Amino acid sequence: MRREPLIPLAESNAASTGSLGAAMAATLTRDLRQALRRRSELINPLAFFALVITLFPLGISPDKALLATLAPGLVWVAALLATLLSLDGLFRQDFDDGSLEQLLLTPQPLPLLVLAKVVGHWLLTGLPLALMAPLLGVMLGLPSAAFGVLMASLALGSMSLSLIGAIGAALTVGLRRGGVLLSLIILPLYIPVLIFGAGAVQSAVAGLPSLPHLAILGAMLALALLLAPLAIAAGLRLSVNG
Amino acid sequence: MSIQPATDAAYSAPPLLAVxxxxxxxDxxxxxxxxxxxxxxxxxLQIEGPNGSGKTTLLKILSGQFNDHEGEVYWRGQPVSRARGDFLASLLYLGHQPGIKGALTALENLAWYQALGGVVDRVAGVDSVNAPWAxxxxxxxxxxxxxxxxxxSAGQQRRIALARLHLTPRALWVLDEPFTAIDIEGVAALEQLLLAHAERGGSVVMTTHHRxxxxxxxxxxxxxxxxDGQRPALDEESA
Structure with a gap:
């Protein structure tokens, strides 16, 4: 190997904290790119979502009126469980291949890098779930007037679900079998999102204004955006320290 | 090879790392x-010892990843916990796991590290676009x-991780078994690289059984x- 020209280290050091935006964008594109190359993992939560919803008319009753009253809750519960299913893998692979410790050792603020990862998770699960929901709504006889609210509530709510769920994923990443523990930690925190998410769709079905529900979902998202990255970062540090 | 004074005053001043x-x-x-x-x-600094003697743990403590210990690690005279930002901006750590994503190409893997470490405009006379290729x-x-x-192969994946040593200039390299899975030619090249880094005024802490x-x-x-309480032997071989 040829010798490199000797460059003074201090000079390069000054530049090496770099730009935060570039680091966040790189983290996001890396996660997206890698997920798009392993499509089977990507499709898992979506397939689960579709299968569960398909089974309900068969298991309960094909009666359209009955299904339409149940539909908001069913779609929301299925979407919530699909998100939960996908969370275990959020940091697992990074933990196993050593890139998580590299992430923790960057001079960039960890909460923001972690936020980029969570946004990636949402783009790959929450957003597709929201886009897919009207199709499944048709299957459950949901009135088409409620489709817009269904998508909006899922899009808003699933981002909160990703953020809150990532806290649990960060805390359990060091455990070999963290799946059940993850659900136990996370499910109680999911309940408010579920109530207001399903509530928004229900009021749309009933012809009532759904904006208040959506506003509360938005407020929850704002709070989660502010606090969850800090908790996720702290959780990851704890996990790696063990 | 004679020891020359470090090129930069900041690096010849107090010890970079003190324990x-x-x-x-x-347990x-x-x-x-x-x-x-x-x-x-x-x-x-080469840390030696039989398997299970705590080499990797020591490296994790030195790189600020593991706090369950007594005693203090100082970075340029300040406890690492207080000078964390400056410390991390000067540290390059390569662990047991190479930190390489299998689904991504070598270039894509390096692009992430380049962005995390801050894209340096010019490394060793190469601009930031060509730096990963170089x-x-x-x-x-x-x-x-x-x-x-x-x-x-496993060795080639390790080499992608080792490419980071060329990509991101940092004063302190903490390397856990850097010679693992590397062929004879690669070992000689890596040894040269470590010596060149030291010659430039940088420091290396590593675990290896390589001579x-x-x-x-x-x-x-x-x-x-x-x-029980006996101090480990500190064997100073160099001048």
Whole structure:
């Protein structure tokens, strides 16, 4: 190997904290790119979502009126469980291949890098779930007037679900079998999102204004955006320290 | 090779890394006790010891990843916990796991590290766009830039991680078994790279069982075999 020209280290050091935006964008594109190359993992939560919803008319009753009253809750519960299913893998692979410790050792603020990862998770699960929901709504006889609210509530709510769920994923990443523990930690925190998410769709079905529900979902998202990255970062540090 | 004064004043001033009375206990057993050493710019510290003697744990403590220990690690005279930002901006850590994603190509893997470390405009006379190509060429991976890492051998994947040494200039390298899975030619090249880094005023802490062909600049710490409170032998080999 040829010798490199000797460059003074201090000079390069000054530049090496770099730009935060570039680091966040790189983290996001890396996660997206890698997920798009392993499509089977990507499709898992979506397939689960579709299968569960398909089974309900068969298991309960094909009666359209009955299904339409149940539909908001069913779609929301299925979407919530699909998100939960996908969370275990959020940091697992990074933990196993050593890139998580590299992430923790960057001079960039960890909460923001972690936020980029969570946004990636949402783009790959929450957003597709929201886009897919009207199709499944048709299957459950949901009135088409409620489709817009269904998508909006899922899009808003699933981002909160990703953020809150990532806290649990960060805390359990060091455990070999963290799946059940993850659900136990996370499910109680999911309940408010579920109530207001399903509530928004229900009021749309009933012809009532759904904006208040959506506003509360938005407020929850704002709070989660502010606090969850800090908790996720702290959780990851704890996990790696063990 | 004679030891020249470090090129930069900031690096020749107080020791980069100082360790004071460092003790670590795992499962009711002391991995090491009362460890004291200092590392200045231009030095390579080799940590030796039998398997399970706490080499990797020591590296994790030194790189600020593991806090369950007694004693203090100082970075340029300040406790690492207080100078964390400055410390991390000067640290390059390569762990047991290479931190390489199998689904991504060598270039894509390096692009992430380049962005995390801050894109340096020019590294060793190469601009930031060509730097990953040059780094991969330097570790013998020319022609493999666009191959997904999972199709490469274990040694080649380690080499992608080692390319980071060329890509991101940092004063302190903490390397856990850097010679693992590397062929003879690669070992010689890596040894040259470590010596060149020390010559530039940088420091290296590493665990390895490899014997350096050129032991100048090399210091050794022996871990393990230190029963109950005995201090581990500090064996200074270099001038």
């Amino acid at each position: 004071e009375a460092l003790s670590c206990e795992r 009711e057993r002391w991995l090491f006790r009362e460890l004291d050493f200092m590392l200045s710019g231009g030095e390579i 780094a991969l060429a330097a570790v013998g991976l020319a022609g493999f830039e666009d191959v997904p890492a999972q199709q490469l 350096f062909s050129d032991p100048s600049r090399l210091r050794r710490i022996q871990l393990g075999g230190n029963v």
